[in-house]
Amino acid sequence: MSTATPLLLVLDLVGIFAFALNGALVAVRAERLDVFGIVTVGMFTALGGGVIRDVLLDALPPATFVDWRYLALAAGGGLIAFAVGHLLERLGPTINVLDAIGLSVFAVLGAYKALDLGFGVLQAIIVGTITAVGGGTIRDVIIGRVPAVLRSELYAIPAMIGASCAIALNALGIYGLPATLGAAAVCFVIRMVGVRFDLNAPRPRRAGDGTVDDR
């Protein structure tokens, strides 16, 4: 990702690590995967959104694949989850915060990358959102679950709003580190409010609505 400053690079790498840790922990809990499976799911969670982004933007080979730091951090997060995942349950809130940092940074940097490469506003919002939530979607498909991001919680919506803020600020001539951090902060705050109050996006009406149908 085009990370011009050390601070953004650090936040980006924090996000990669948090996504890998989170994805691998989901895998540890959900299925009896072996060490290869857990690390693989962690790496897909961390790096998958960036790969889809770079396919859509014709920016292959994917930045998350070329840079060994991304690969190493993603593999490291997965290995930690494999080795001591059963000890990390109590760190849930911390991991949620790190994950929200990743969501916010990926959404904003993904949108910027689309703009940098000359794509339109609509494409930039979509790419920012996909960068942020694509990895988790791949994770869930691989472990045989309907992607959580499609079903519940405020997860994609904050990413869309964060990406949109970044694009709006850019259109107003406001860019650089303050704009990036500001747009990411909007995403981060909405996400954490959603976690705190267990907010969900609206669901469609349908016959028998109101009954619990959760699997």
Add this chain to the structure above:
Amino acid sequence: MSTATPLLLVLDLVGIFAFALNGALVAVRAERLDVFGIVTVGMFTALGGGVIRDVLLDALPPATFVDWRYLALAAGGGLIAFAVGHLLERLGPTINVLDAIGLSVFAVLGAYKALDLGFGVLQAIIVGTITAVGGGTIRDVIIGRVPAVLRSELYAIPAMIGASCAIALNALGIYGLPATLGAAAVCFVIRMVGVRFDLNAPRPRRAGDGTVDDR
């Protein structure tokens, strides 16, 4: 997609809209997705086949991603399914017809795009078919179902035949709008006959064959 004439562009856009509507309605029925999930599944259904096509043909960024009209129609179809999906059940036959139009146009235009870019006959048939059925395959994988196109009905077969007709006509020096519409009509008619008479592609023999094993 290389749509040279207004008529083909309109048919192409009708197909995008029908695929999005159809995909999102399947999502509404199958799973408790939220608004983001339903619109996302609709967009994947409408645009996914074209993205895979353009990856295979090295024609990135994908045409369905670059053109905002495709994105807007796909999102619109998904939003309509979210908002009034419970009222659309009686429109099933109409949506089936629109979906068959999309299938036919995508198969033929996908095959032409492969030929235009210098690929062989085999590749053009495969790409035409993938353009037509790829989106529905992604839809089903995401919502946790074995893809319907791999299991039952005449859905991929008409697309393969339509793509093959387009390629054969092209080899005979017949192209342009009449050839496109003719090949698409072959696909469309076979598809609708299959829907009307509930035809299925052959299944393999195996132990216990004949018992109902449908899930």
Add this chain to the structure above:
Amino acid sequence: MSTATPLLLVLDLVGIFAFALNGALVAVRAERLDVFGIVTVGMFTALGGGVIRDVLLDALPPATFVDWRYLALAAGGGLIAFAVGHLLERLGPTINVLDAIGLSVFAVLGAYKALDLGFGVLQAIIVGTITAVGGGTIRDVIIGRVPAVLRSELYAIPAMIGASCAIALNALGIYGLPATLGAAAVCFVIRMVGVRFDLNAPRPRRAGDGTVDDR
């Protein structure tokens, strides 16, 4: 795949055919797919790893898609599984051997392709492994199973070791046919030992470990 010698080309094609046969047989057993579904799953199993490899390496269009021999062998393997799959059960051990040949050749040639295109050691190991196990992963996701490669058996580990051997030999100035066959043989032997003794990669500790939880 960059297959400089006739022997490697033959082994590569044997691998494609074995993967298609194997993938389609899994599909025949697992789900009530029709002929299109079974051939499709076979082709994805045979060609999918190479497609992901070429996306990551920015080597589109994918080599496995451009070369009609790969397509024809993959489709042929799938058709054979459809036509006489119920007669092939007793050939399980033979198919396992052919599959292990494919695994070994794909891992080594995938790693070489990454090196040839200027990627680093870490990327080459990852790409070699993905070339070898990517097709089977796609197969399982499509038929609604958690990928076997993530759960059990020594399947990805031999591929990683084979790819690593090829890269190490290359760094030592040893390349060409002997190095390729040597590295592939390491992968092949580990894989067959794993099959023979039913070895598994380590699994994470977790609450209630030791109970059987297999689905």
